[in-house]
Amino acid sequence: MIIRENTINSKRIYEGRMISLRVDTVELPDKKYSTREIVEHPGAAVVVPMTDDGKIIMVKQFRKAVEDSLLEVPAGKLDKGENPAICAHRELQEETGYVSANMQYLFSFYSSPGFSNEIMHLFIATDLTQGEAHPDEDEYIEIVSYELGQLIEMIFQGKIKDSKSIIAIFAASQYLGHNHLGQQ
Structure with a gap:
């Protein structure tokens, strides 16, 4: 039914x-x-950028809605009619300065379907080349990197509270063939 x-x-x-x-x-x-x-909401691209040495690039930024600085994977709003992969490349470079030669789409998910139509498109970015970040003029971002296992521990410690980032980190772990603790 x-x-x-x-x-x-x-x-x-x-x-x-x-x-x-x-x-x-x-x-x-x-x-x-x-x-x-x-x-x-027009939707968003979410990126898990992975360096050659297995670290995941994260961004830390203040989020007014929760009055806290959050550790997040890079992400950003789709422009009207924009292909999510194009958005993923743009947001990765804007927020972190990294450019990816291999942007792999994983899946899409709704952020909060009880009251919003926002859909998020998740990508894993590898083959990274570091450049200069160009965040939006109202974005103040700190770029940090962690091993996958560290990020999973941080989720269970309550240090990562952003839902898209939690989904992205566990999806990356699964995609890479790691167990629930981020270990191969």
Whole structure:
């Protein structure tokens, strides 16, 4: 049985640079009505950049929404109609300065489908060449690198709290044939 909600009415109440917000009136399967607040987002590319010596390049940046500096994999918003692989290359270079000769798509996932349509496209980047980072003018980023096992420990220690980064790190571990602790 497929459960659906039919949209009766949809109204955009905010349109910003990163997101838009709409309110939908929906008909539920039992014919009652409800309201859904939907954050619209154009999607993002998420990159796990791996150096030749097996380290993963991470970025640390302040996130106003949680009032904390978070350790994250590089990622960024898709431009309208942009191919996620192009976005992945651009964001990797902008945030870290690295350029990848081998950008491998893994899978896509929704960041928070209970209230947002944002879809994230995950890539592993290898064959890296270091260059100069060019973050957006309002981004202040510290670039750091860790071994995969260290990152997995940091997740369980509560030191990495960003969901896309947690997904990306465990996916990279699986992709590389490591166990849940990041060991081969």
